[in-house]
Amino acid sequence: MPISPSASSACSASDLTDLWLRGVAANQGAPAEVLLRLLHPAAGAARQILCEERGLPDEVVDTVVAHPEFKVRRSLARNAHVAPATRGRLVEDPHVMVRATVAGGPHPRPRQQRPLPDDVLVTLLTAEDSGELELLTADEIRSELAASWQVTASFRYRMRRHEHPAVRSLATDVWNMLTAEERQALLNDPDPDVRASAEYWVRAGDPAGMGAVFPAPGHYRWMVLNNYALSDAVLEEALADPEFRWSVAGNPYAPPHAVARLARDADPEVRERVAARADLDPAVWAELAEDAHERVPTRARVQPLPRTQAECLAVDHEAAEGAHDCLCLILEPHTVPDPDWYRACAESEEVLLRLAAARCPTLPRDLVARLAEDPAEEVRHRLASWHPLAPAETVLAAFVARPRQRPHLLMQSRLPRTGLSHLLDHEDPEVRALAAADPTLGRAPAALLTDPDDRVRRAAAANPLFTGDAVEALLHDPATAEGAAANPALPPDRLHALLDLADLPR
Numbered sequence: 001m002p003i004s005p006s007a008s009s010a011c012s013a014s015d016l017t018d019l020w021l022r023g024v025a026a027n028q029g030a031p032a033e034v035l036l037r038l039l040h041p042a043a044g045a046a047r048q049i050l051c052e053e054r055g056l057p058d059e060v061v062d063t064v065v066a067h068p069e070f071k072v073r074r075s076l077a078r079n080a081h082v083a084p085a086t087r088g089r090l091v092e093d094p095h096v097m098v099r100a101t102v103a104g105g106p107h108p109r110p111r112q113q114r115p116l117p118d119d120v121l122v123t124l125l126t127a128e129d130s131g132e133l134e135l136l137t138a139d140e141i142r143s144e145l146a147a148s149w150q151v152t153a154s155f156r157y158r159m160r161r162h163e164h165p166a167v168r169s170l171a172t173d174v175w176n177m178l179t180a181e182e183r184q185a186l187l188n189d190p191d192p193d194v195r196a197s198a199e200y201w202v203r204a205g206d207p208a209g210m211g212a213v214f215p216a217p218g219h220y221r222w223m224v225l226n227n228y229a230l231s232d233a234v235l236e237e238a239l240a241d242p243e244f245r246w247s248v249a250g251n252p253y254a255p256p257h258a259v260a261r262l263a264r265d266a267d268p269e270v271r272e273r274v275a276a277r278a279d280l281d282p283a284v285w286a287e288l289a290e291d292a293h294e295r296v297p298t299r300a301r302v303q304p305l306p307r308t309q310a311e312c313l314a315v316d317h318e319a320a321e322g323a324h325d326c327l328c329l330i331l332e333p334h335t336v337p338d339p340d341w342y343r344a345c346a347e348s349e350e351v352l353l354r355l356a357a358a359r360c361p362t363l364p365r366d367l368v369a370r371l372a373e374d375p376a377e378e379v380r381h382r383l384a385s386w387h388p389l390a391p392a393e394t395v396l397a398a399f400v401a402r403p404r405q406r407p408h409l410l411m412q413s414r415l416p417r418t419g420l421s422h423l424l425d426h427e428d429p430e431v432r433a434l435a436a437a438d439p440t441l442g443r444a445p446a447a448l449l450t451d452p453d454d455r456v457r458r459a460a461a462a463n464p465l466f467t468g469d470a471v472e473a474l475l476h477d478p479a480t481a482e483g484a485a486a487n488p489a490l491p492p493d494r495l496h497a498l499l500d501l502a503d504l505p506r
Contacts, residue, residue, distance in 0.1 A: 016481045020498045021046035023462075023485025025054075027495065030488075032059040034495045037504045039063060039072065051075035061086055070095035080106030080411070084150070088120035096134045099124075100141045105148035111385075111408040112330040113149040118158070121151060126164050152332045153177065165191035172197040174334055205253060207231045214238075222247065229253035242267065249273040252309070260284055268293035275300040276316055278309040302350045310335040318355040325378075325404055330386060343367060351376050358382040365389055377401070385409065392416040400431055429453035436460040444470065449480055458483035465489075 024030055025038050025046040035057070037043075038050045050056070051064055052075040064076045070093070076082065077090045078101050090102050103124050105113055115121075124145050127138045136144075145151060153174050160171035160182055171178065172186055172194070186198040203209030204227065211230040214237050215221040224230070225238055225247035235258060238244040248254055249262045250273045263274045263284045272295050274280070275288040288300040299319055303311065314337055317328075339362060346357035346367040357363055358371050358379050371383045372394045384390045384398035385405055395414045399406055400423070409415050423435035424445060429452075435441075436448045436459040444465035448456050461474045461483030474484035475498075484490075485498060496506070 016476065016478065017502045018044065018046075019478065019481040020475070020485040021502055021504075022049055023458075023482040023487075024495055024498060025049040026486045027462075027490070028054070028486075028488055029464075029490070030495055031492050032057040034492055034499065035060050036063055037496075037499050037506060039067060040504050041069075042502060042504055047072065048075050052079050053081065054079075055081045056086075061089075065089050070098055074098045074101050077101035078104070078107040080108075080110050084114045084116045084120075088116050091116075091120045091123045096136050096141070099127075100136050100144050103141045103145035103148060103150075105150050108407075109149075110411060111327065112411075115152045115155065116150045118155060121145070121155060122162070122164070122167055125167050125170075149329060149331060153334045154332060160186065165189070165194050169194045169197045172201060175201040176335060204228045207253075211253075226251055245270050246273055250276070252279075256281060263288055268296055271296045272299050276312055276319070278307050278312045280305060298352075302352050308337060308341075310337045311341055314356040314359070315352055317359070318352045325381075325402055327404055327408075346371055351379065354379045355382055359386045361386065361388060363387060363389075381405070384414075388414070390414055396420075399434070400426070400428070403428070403430065406430060424448065429456050432456045433459040437463055439464050441465060449474070454479075458486070462486040462488075 021038065021043055022045060024034065025043070026049055027034075035050060036059070038046050041047070043050075050060075051072055056064070056076075056079075061076070061082070064072055067073055073090055073093055073095070074097055077087055077093075077098050079087065087102055087106075090098050093099050093102075102116070102120070116124075125142060127141065129138050151170070156170040156174045157177050159167045160178070162168045168186075168189070168191070171182070175183065178186070183198065186194055187202070189195050189198065207229045208231065209229065211224050211228040211234055213231075214234045215224045225244055228251075230238065230248070230251070230253065235248070235255075238248050239258060239261065245262060245265055245267065246269055248258060249265075249270045254262075256279075259274060259277065259279070260281065262270055264287075265271055265274075268291075271288060271291060271293065274284070275291075275296050276299050280288075282305055285300055285305050289297050291297045291300070302319075303315060310333075313333075313335070342357050342360040342363055345353035346363060347370070348354060348357075354371060354374060354376065355378065357367065359382060363371075368383065368387055368389045369391070371379055372391050374380050374383075380394055381398040381402055384395040385408060392414060393416070395409060395412065396416050399409045399415060417434075418438050418440040420435040420438040421441050423431050424441075424447075426432050426435065432448060432451065433453070433455045436445045436451075436456055441463070445460045445463055448460035451457050451460070457480055461480035464487060466474060466484070466487060467489045471484050471487055471489060474480040474487075485495075
C-alpha cells in the first residue's frame with residue numbers, strides 16, 4: 001500500500017503525472033509493453049526522453065521505426081544511446097528531416113562519434129532527389145553527413161573501387177593513405193568528377209597549382225599557406241610578412257631553405273612550429289634543440305630524428321595550447337604511427353610522448369596498466385577518456401577530477417557504477433548523483449533524498465535499494481517523484497498503473 005506523503009510534500013496524482021511519465025520513460029527496468037504506451041501523443045515530453053535519451057528494447061525500436069509521426073522517428077535518428085545500425089534503419093525514411101537527422105548524427109554530438117554502417121553511408125551518398133519539393137535536397141543531406149564525423153578515413157579508403165563515382169571519389173580525401181598505383185587509378189578514373197577530385201590533390205603539391213598566386217584574405221588563404229605547395233613568389237611574400245610565417249613554418253611543402261630561415265625567426269612560436277616538422281635537417285634540429293625559448297628546445301628534443309609526419313602529428317596534439325583537459329573529437333586518424341613507436345612512447349620519460357601513447361586505442365594491456373599508474377595526472381586522465389582498456393578506477397578518477405569530461409565518460413561502459421559509497425558526501429553534485437545510483441550501497445541513500453541538487457535527488461530515488469512502501473512514498477513527493485518512477489525495482493503492474501493515471505491507452 002502507498003505511504004501517505006507528509007503534509008509539506010502532499011500533492012495530487014494529477015500534478016505528479018508528468019514527473020511519473022518522465023521517470024517511467026527513463027526506467028531501465030521497464031518492460032517493452034510499458035514503454036510502448038509512452039509512444040502515445042499524450043505522453044508529452046516523456047515520449048522524446050524515451051526515443052532520444054536511452055537505449056531501447058528491440059520491440060520498441062521496431063515500433064518507433066514504423067511510427068506514423070515523423071517527429072518520433074526523428075528522435076530515434078538522433079539517439080546516441082542506440083547502435084548506429086539502429087539509427088541507420090531510418091536512412092530511407094519517407095520524411096526528409098528524418099533522413100537528414102540520420103546523416104547529421106546523434107544530438108548532442110558525442111566526442112567519439114560511432115560511424116554508420118557502410119551500406120547506410122552508401123545509401124546517403126548515392127541518394128537522389130525525389131522530384132518533389134522538400135525541405136532539404138539530397139546534396140544538402142550529404143553536406144550534413146560530411147560534417148557529422150560519421151564517415152571514417154578507413155571507409156573512404158575502402159571505397160576507392162566502389163562502383164558508384166560519388167562514393168569512389170571519397171578516396172581522394174585520404175590521398176596520403178593511397179599508394180602511387182591507387183592514386184593513378186583515380187586520376188585515370190572514367191568519371192570526370194572523380195578525376196577532378198584526384199587532380200585537386202595533385203595541384204595541391206604543385207607550386208604552379210593552387211599556390212601559384214597569393215590567395216585573397218579569408219579561410220582559403222589559411223588553407224593555401226598551411227597546406228599547399230607555394231610558388232617562389234608566394235613563398236617570398238609570405239616569408240616577408242610576420243602574419244604568415246607561422247603558417248609556412250608548418251606547411252609540409254615548405255622547401256629546406258625556407259625551413260632553415262624560419263628556424264631563426266624572431267617569433268618563438270614560429271621556431272616551435274619548425275621544431276615540430278618531420279623533415280628537419282639534422283643541423284637545423286640541433287640548432288633548435290639549443291634554442292633560448294623553453295618551448296622550442298622541448299618540442300625539438302622530445303622527438304629526436306628521424307621521425308615521421310604521423311609521429312609528429314600525434315605529439316603536436318599534446319604540445320598544443322589547451323591540450324590539457326581537451327574536449328577535442330576522438331576521431332580515427334588518417335595516418336597512424338607504427339605500434340612500436342607508441343610502445344616506446346608509453347615507456348618514455350617524456351610526458352608529451354606518454355600523453356600521445358595514452359591516445360592510442362590499440363596500446364596493449366600491459367602498457368595501459370603502466371600508464372594507469374603514471375605519475376602525471378594528465379596522462380592517467382587522457383587514458384581514461386581515450387583507451388577502451390582503461391581500468392575502471394582510472395576512469396572514475398577522471399570523472400571526479402574532470403567535470404568537462406563527464407558527458408563523454410558517462411557514455412562509457414568503463415565508468416564504474418558500483419562501489420561508490422566513498423563518494424556519497426562529495427562536494428560536487430554530479431559526483432554525488434553517480435554515487436547515489438549505486439545499487440550495491442550498504443543501504444538505500446536516504447540522506448540524499450533531500451539534497452539541494454535535483455539530479456542527486458532523482459538518482460537517489462531511482463536506486464533499486466528503495467523498494468515497496470519506500471518507493472511509494474517517494475512517488476508522491478514532487479522532489480523525488482521522477483526519480484522514483486525511474487526506479488527499476490517498480491514492478492510492471494505498478495508502472496502500468498502510473499501510466500493509467502495519465503490516461504495512456506494500453
